[in-house]
Amino acid sequence: MKPPYEITGKVLSLIASVSEKIGEVNAVHLNKPPTELRKRNRIKTIQSSLEIEGNTLTVEQITDLLENKRILAPKKDILEVKNAIKVYNQLDKFKVYELKSLCKAHEILMADLIENPGKLRTGSVGIVKGSNIAHIAPPGEMVYSLMTDLFEYLKNDDDLVLLKSCVFHYEFEFIHPFIDGNGRMGRLWQTMILKEYSPVFEFLPIESLVKSRQQEYYNVLGKSDEQGSSTLFVEFMLDIIKDALEDLLRVQNINLTSNDRIMNFKQIIGIKEFSRQDYLRAFKNISQATASRDLKVAVDNDIIEKYGDKRTAKYKYK
Known part of the structure; x- marks a missing residue:
């Protein structure tokens, strides 16, 4: 079944703007950014996505880890970063339209952080923000069929890949298919989907803009839950993607080697x-x-x- 959402005037306007900026990116050869920029953006992606989940490591510390230097930080935080580095370094090995591949990515991302990483949950789970229950996810016995339907939509629906990436991200967070690691996995898999649309997205730090608007990110997830539709979340993420491309175009004068x-x-x-x-x-x-x-x-x-x-x-x- 197709997930519920509307293609509003704002959605159409944002899609047009993103498409235009992709054309500009291609024209100045930033669809595969220079090596140093790719490295810098990858670090920003990992740091921002994990900081949203409470990780304390800085960009500088993650850079040191990439260079095999020792750092002083909580073991759990270091392990989260090392796992994320492993996953992002092998994006090309995962198959974007396969649930099994997503589970494999989760297994790497959450290795030694939770029990049974890479396994879909079978129990009930709720998301707590402060003292309030922000979201009650579907029952565990529904998770596999819901995820199968979501991948069926992703693979076969005629909507633009750009649009489907945002819908998938929201539906993934709504289903909450794993015991933990759903936030970072949802953002990771949207990157995987966007790579199908343009190679520029492999190294575009969309997560850093999500981090800068973190409360709005959570608010729009909640409002979409209330409305039973991902429309507001789609508008939010398309706006984030547009801003990320604008940021990339601002550095177009960097020298290519x-x-x-x-x-x-x-x-x-x-x-x-x-x-x-x-x-x-x-x-x-x-x-x-x-x-x-x-x-x-x-x-x-x-x-x-x-x-x-x-x-x-x-x-x-x-």
Whole structure:
């Protein structure tokens, strides 16, 4: 059954705005951001998503963990971060339309933090905020069928992937399929879905914007529960995605390295043969000498093959 939500004027406007910004991102070759930016954004993603759940580690401490340095922090917090690093480092291994794959991601994310990580709950659970019960999740015996229906919607419904990612996120939090770790898993799997829409989302720190509007995030989840529809949550998340893309576009003047350009161009040209002029047309802000150096380094590093010489030279990715 299709989850209940409405495609409002605000939803349509936000989808149009996000689509426009994706076009701008592609035009300035930020669909695969530079290596340093990818690393920085991945750290922000992990830190923000876990901070929402009460983790105390800072961006600097997570950076140290990535560099195998020792830090002083609660063992549980360190383990949460290490597990999250493992999951985010293997996003390409998970299958976005398979419940089994989501359970595997949860198993890694919550390893040694809860009993039976990766197993759907079979008991009842309620979400408490302060002294109030904020949400009573569906009974445990319904979880598997509800999650199966949700994945059926994700895989087969004709709605835009962008829209389905937001609906899935809300429905996942409503079902609350695991004993713990549902918040971070819901945000992670929305990233997985958005990757299907555009590769830029793999390294876009949407979670940091959710963290900056954390109370609004919880409020809109609650209001959507009351209304029996994810419409308000969809509007909220589309707005978050739009803002995240705007933030990315503000750093478009950062310098791409030679390797960044070579790997970005591979996304553009694929396995087709190309010339130096083709390469220059993709990167209008570099000189002919820089283009020649990029291509020479790529040839030397066995990334591309070269045919011919000088101006008549042709290239092809291996």
